[in-house]
Amino acid sequence: MIKQAILEAVGNLLASRQRSLLALIGIMVGAGAVIAMLTVGAIAREETARQFRAMGTDILLIRADSDQGLGNLPLAETEALPAQIRGLSLIAPFMLGGGQVSAEGQSRSTSFLGVTESFAPVARVRLAQGRFISRHDRFEPFAVVGSALAEQLSTPFNRIRVGSNIRVGRYVFTVIGVLEPSLPSPMMPADVNDALMVSIPNGRRIMSTPQLAWGVARAAPDADPDQVARAIGTALEPSMREGRVQVQSARALLAGLASQMRLFTLLLGAVGAIALVLGGVGVMNIMLVSVQERRREIGVRLAIGATRWNIQSLFLTEAAVLSLAGGAFGVLLGLAGAWGFAQMSGWAFVVSATAIPLGAGVSIATGLFFGFYPAVMASRLDPIVALRTE
Amino acid sequence: MLELTDITKSFRTGPAETIVLNDLTLHVGEREFCSIMGGSGSGKSTLMNIIGLLDRPTRGQYRIAGEDVLAAPPDKQSALRNRLIGFVFQSFFLLPRLNAWRNAALPLMYRGTPEAEARRQACAMLERVGLADRMEHMPAMLSGGQKQRVAIARALVGQPKVLLADEPTGALDPKVAQEIMDLFLEVNRELGVLVLIITHDPHIAAQCPRQLRLGGGRIAQDLRMAA
Numbered sequence A: 001m002i003k004q005a006i007l008e009a010v011g012n013l014l015a016s017r018q019r020s021l022l023a024l025i026g027i028m029v030g031a032g033a034v035i036a037m038l039t040v041g042a043i044a045r046e047e048t049a050r051q052f053r054a055m056g057t058d059i060l061l062i063r064a065d066s067d068q069g070l071g072n073l074p075l076a077e078t079e080a081l082p083a084q085i086r087g088l089s090l091i092a093p094f095m096l097g098g099g100q101v102s103a104e105g106q107s108r109s110t111s112f113l114g115v116t117e118s119f120a121p122v123a124r125v126r127l128a129q130g131r132f133i134s135r136h137d138r139f140e141p142f143a144v145v146g147s148a149l150a151e152q153l154s155t156p157f158n159r160i161r162v163g164s165n166i167r168v169g170r171y172v173f174t175v176i177g178v179l180e181p182s183l184p185s186p187m188m189p190a191d192v193n194d195a196l197m198v199s200i201p202n203g204r205r206i207m208s209t210p211q212l213a214w215g216v217a218r219a220a221p222d223a224d225p226d227q228v229a230r231a232i233g234t235a236l237e238p239s240m241r242e243g244r245v246q247v248q249s250a251r252a253l254l255a256g257l258a259s260q261m262r263l264f265t266l267l268l269g270a271v272g273a274i275a276l277v278l279g280g281v282g283v284m285n286i287m288l289v290s291v292q293e294r295r296r297e298i299g300v301r302l303a304i305g306a307t308r309w310n311i312q313s314l315f316l317t318e319a320a321v322l323s324l325a326g327g328a329f330g331v332l333l334g335l336a337g338a339w340g341f342a343q344m345s346g347w348a349f350v351v352s353a354t355a356i357p358l359g360a361g362v363s364i365a366t367g368l369f370f371g372f373y374p375a376v377m378a379s380r381l382d383p384i385v386a387l388r389t390e
Numbered sequence B: 001m002l003e004l005t006d007i008t009k010s011f012r013t014g015p016a017e018t019i020v021l022n023d024l025t026l027h028v029g030e031r032e033f034c035s036i037m038g039g040s041g042s043g044k045s046t047l048m049n050i051i052g053l054l055d056r057p058t059r060g061q062y063r064i065a066g067e068d069v070l071a072a073p074p075d076k077q078s079a080l081r082n083r084l085i086g087f088v089f090q091s092f093f094l095l096p097r098l099n100a101w102r103n104a105a106l107p108l109m110y111r112g113t114p115e116a117e118a119r120r121q122a123c124a125m126l127e128r129v130g131l132a133d134r135m136e137h138m139p140a141m142l143s144g145g146q147k148q149r150v151a152i153a154r155a156l157v158g159q160p161k162v163l164l165a166d167e168p169t170g171a172l173d174p175k176v177a178q179e180i181m182d183l184f185l186e187v188n189r190e191l192g193v194l195v196l197i198i199t200h201d202p203h204i205a206a207q208c209p210r211q212l213r214l215g216g217g218r219i220a221q222d223l224r225m226a227a
């Protein structure tokens, strides 16, 4: 009986192909939107999680603020902190600026980082060639280049490597190290892949506002990063001539991102829902026309003993078959869209486990919800009136 | 078998009320074969719809085999219609997207008969009405007479007690009409089903053992032929 009902529904839908196709497309677009949204959300979540895994959740970002903007961290006091604060294993204050660099006629604008030796282990950057800035490099014109910047300044005949020269304004730096590519960190104010790193004294020479406003730190594995963050703030406050210190933990940022992501997913879900409602209205419209056209058939069925419920389920089955098919195509469409997004953004494509059942369920529910009214209309037809219609 | 007592049916169209049936009383016994004649608009179809439980009278009593069917709830009426009554219409009303045996099997499907069994019974009934070689044909591929045979098979497949036919030969040419009439006489004789047929054709009516005529909202004439 159920198999028969489904076969009949398919037959009826095929008999009015154009109309069925329209409704199908409506549901398909709706379900596709929902699926694409959820999958893109999952992809973005996965990407952020990956970045945080690479960066470690024990990382802390320190920023000095003053009334005029960025403030200054006291270099010696800051570097002495790991000895004073339990649970703080490493700290690296740094300067951040930016400007034009050139090498062999190639010119780029990039970020400048004025760093100390400890920046490499704290930011977890690894060298592809050469060495990092050391304690002994003060006014020596040495620079370390991020992987993307090195790539951009290279020409086929002249690759940037240890020993290459890079000009920044009046100064010419000799490359002493090139970094391996790393995932951009959501915590850091600049991407080290695309940065030129020099010693702090050299940083003061090449930056227009040479302020030691930033720092990165690592909490010990057994310490609570938020507690360490508060300890850093309290320890630095007295030695700052003016301004304040803000310390943010990866965990706090992660929580902020998660709530942003929820909002984003909600918004996308709403867009999908609107598309589904439009698809549903399409289904309703088409079912109403179908009921109108098949009045005599309904009359015949009632005359030979169909109950109201039989008539209702006849049309509900059609709505369900239509929306199920639309939902199935929609899932494929949505996944294809999300895959395209992943390809374009270079992020890893993942399918959220809930997306497919949710998309299918939601489209069937939409079909049934909007198919319900036409089905009830059909079942309420007066058989005599229905049989009289030619 | 059918006992209609003081049946009144009126339609309200706008301000005016049209009385179509006016205190009509009619009793028809088991296995009877009646024709119903009457002018156009005299209420023949209205009467048949009431007998077939498709419509309710405005007033009056109606019993089938002693049971007060007007008091039954809608779903009970659907079931009674399915079990007791078979309908045949002037323009056949086959479902165009179902083949002959699926059309004929439809009443059984609504009874929940398993498909294989429904198919067996539908095919047996199609054979009985002379369509042994047309089981899988779609309605569009059948002639008018063949369509009406499928419709009769559909009306009879559930072994009803009453067969109602509203101008069943009206759309057929005289030769085919006579063949269909012969089929009605045969199923009445062999299956013992009560047959009521509305007709405009005096030749058809003349072959019926009992001939009714509607007029003035009542049974104006009730003739019984000697067997």
Ligand SMILES: Nc1ncnc2c1ncn2[C@@H]1O[C@H](COP(=O)(O)OP(=O)(O)O)[C@@H](O)[C@H]1O
Pocket: B011, B012, B013, B018, B020, B038, B039, B040, B041, B042, B043, B044, B045, B046, B047
């Ligand atoms: N649903 C209805 N609403 C209003 N008038 C109706 C309705 N059904 C039938 N009638 C009227 O009842 C009368 C009898 O109709 P009907 O039973 O179809 O006649 P017949 O079948 O004898 O030609 C006609 O005048 C018709 O206009």
Ligand SMILES: [Mg+2]
Pocket: B044, B045
């Ligand atoms: Mg009529």
